Amino acid sequence: MSTHTVTWISMADGSQADYEVLTPLFEEHARSALVDNLVSMLAMLRGPLLGYQIDRYDHSLQSATRAHRNGERIDLVIGALLHDVADAFAPENHSDAAAALLAPYVDDETHWVIKHHGIFQGYYYFHHLGGDRHARDRYADSPYFDACVQFCAEYDQNCFDPNYDSMTLDNFRPMLDEVFARPSRVPGIAPLA
DSSP states (O other): OOOOOOSOSSGGGOOHHHHHHHHHHHHHHHHHHHHHHHHHHHHTTOSOOTTSSSOHHHHHHHHHHHHHHTTOOHHHHHHHHHTTGGGGTOTTSHHHHHHHHHTTTSOHHHHHHHHHHHHHHGGGTGGGGTSOTTGGGGGTTSTTHHHHHHHHHHHTTTOOOTTOOOOOHHHHHHHHHHHHTSOOOSTTOOOOO
8 A cells, every 4th residue: 555645635736646656546445345335335225115015125136136047147137236226326317327337347238228227117107107108219229229128127127026036135246246346448447457
């Protein structure tokens, strides 16, 4: 661990040497805590049922369990686990927020599916609230449209069963570790050595 501390209080005053020290320190810290932080975020979904028969935490486990047991690739399983993780802190745009968390680590299809699952999930209930259940059709030209329809049908709308035998979060921990240990796919971000 470096003992280097910058002397400035405004980033504009930093030197190349400062950032060559700071960047790997932050990246190492962020990467080492990432999965634990995501697990903590998932834990925030425990609690009130909000009218459902299970809470959002159990819904997430059930979604990921169904995807895993159906033989889906690891990216989609982790996407299923984390698809609603932002409900606790970004309820108005939870799909976008969850997709942003996943974007550097998962394939393009998984990212797209998680980013759009909220509107696709609306197929099952928007019409009951005076909305357009076919709102998802505006994305009909996407190569991932069918994958998102399938995700919502198989791993979201049907994952509220209190009698389903879901896997535990501990079962998913190795998968989380594997996915989030990948080098970042975000341009301009150097992978950790």
